[in-house]
Amino acid sequence: MLSNDNLIDLSSIKHQTTCKPISRIFTLLTIPTALFAIIILCYLGKLPLKVEIHSVILIGFIYFIYLFFVIHNAYYVSCKFKTQYTSMFFSLKEYVDNNLLTIENSTKANGSFDDFLKDYTSNLRNTNFSSIASGIFPTLGILGTFISIALSMPDFSSGTTTALEQEISHLLGGVGTAFYVSIYGIFLSIWWTFFEKIGMSRFEHDTFLIKESTKSFFWTKIDIESIHIKSNIDNFSKMSEIFEKLTSSNMMENINHLIEKRVEILDEILKKELILSTKISENIDNNEKLSMMLKDMTLNMSTTITNFEQQKDSYTLSAQLLNNNIGKLNSHMDNLSSDNLKAIYTNIVKSIETMKNDMEKIEWKFKQGLDEYDAKFTDKLQNSLESIDEQTVKIIEDLTQFKELSK
Numbered sequence: 001m002l003s004n005d006n007l008i009d010l011s012s013i014k015h016q017t018t019c020k021p022i023s024r025i026f027t028l029l030t031i032p033t034a035l036f037a038i039i040i041l042c043y044l045g046k047l048p049l050k051v052e053i054h055s056v057i058l059i060g061f062i063y064f065i066y067l068f069f070v071i072h073n074a075y076y077v078s079c080k081f082k083t084q085y086t087s088m089f090f091s092l093k094e095y096v097d098n099n100l101l102t103i104e105n106s107t108k109a110n111g112s113f114d115d116f117l118k119d120y121t122s123n124l125r126n127t128n129f130s131s132i133a134s135g136i137f138p139t140l141g142i143l144g145t146f147i148s149i150a151l152s153m154p155d156f157s158s159g160t161t162t163a164l165e166q167e168i169s170h171l172l173g174g175v176g177t178a179f180y181v182s183i184y185g186i187f188l189s190i191w192w193t194f195f196e197k198i199g200m201s202r203f204e205h206d207t208f209l210i211k212e213s214t215k216s217f218f219w220t221k222i223d224i225e226s227i228h229i230k231s232n233i234d235n236f237s238k239m240s241e242i243f244e245k246l247t248s249s250n251m252m253e254n255i256n257h258l259i260e261k262r263v264e265i266l267d268e269i270l271k272k273e274l275i276l277s278t279k280i281s282e283n284i285d286n287n288e289k290l291s292m293m294l295k296d297m298t299l300n301m302s303t304t305i306t307n308f309e310q311q312k313d314s315y316t317l318s319a320q321l322l323n324n325n326i327g328k329l330n331s332h333m334d335n336l337s338s339d340n341l342k343a344i345y346t347n348i349v350k351s352i353e354t355m356k357n358d359m360e361k362i363e364w365k366f367k368q369g370l371d372e373y374d375a376k377f378t379d380k381l382q383n384s385l386e387s388i389d390e391q392t393v394k395i396i397e398d399l400t401q402f403k404e405l406s407k
Helices: 004-016 021-044 053-072 074-082 085-098 113-123 127-152 161-217 221-247 249-333 338-406
Strands: 100-103 106-109
Touching (some): 021 074, 085 113, 113 161
16 A cells, blocks of 8 residues: 555645646636627727628637636646646555555556546547637637628618719728638637647646656556566476476386386286186186085985985885784784684784884984985085185285275
């Protein structure tokens, strides 16, 4: 932000402000007013110059228009601008504060003094009026001349030579006074343009001094380009240093070493992936074999169970036959004597004992076959489970190694 000290430094330009707007208005009105007064005196007969009343009225009209335009002349406006230095500097301070931009530890306004000056001076005068003033005065003078000629033009209705000569003399006298209007308009145009150029030159000189005094508060195109070039040079220097470091022998050796190390690690990973895929294939084959073994064992168990069911049916049939024979035996025992009964009983007991021995032998063989089958099945199942556990542990270990290598 601009400090008050900076504002005081800028305000030091005010020592050049020695003009007064009223004096500028008086200067702009002196000669045009004096000429208009001479025209009036000529009309009143105080001076030996013939001026018609219509010429006085038209010149007065042009003078009134000049009075309206005079406050828009640059000669007056430049002085008015000098009297507003203090308010302009406060406005300039506010403009700078609202447009501050920091670039590389430097803070200035991101704008231009010309834009500020154009906005600030836009209400000092109407530029439309000032631009047409130099052309409107001679135009009004010429228009007034034609109006004067039209008003002084006779009808040429006289029938005598003397009367006609008088009408021509009157016409020539009116035409002579009519040109005074054009002369006055052209003079005002020259007078206006002269002071307009003087005022513009003084205004440009004053604004140049202010611009030079305040240029340190604004970023210029040269400043921004210089900072940009400096930044590019610094970046280029940093890039050169980085490139030198990259192209140094140690850096290239480190890069080559890292590349070789990564290639070796990649080869090891590929080898272990190959070993792992081989072991996975072996585990798949072992699982297929185990499934076949389990299938065979299931089939054998189904066959054994079927044989057990058949033997059970045979035992059931034998038991039924034995019950039938016992029933028949009981029916015949009623008709037998004690001796026969004893002999039959002895035979039956022998038959029963024989049958019992046969049954025990069959039961022993059945239990022995079942125990052998259970032992074989248990051994096969335990071996298969142990093989599955071993293969599973190997697969887990291989997957863990592959995961570590992938990191």
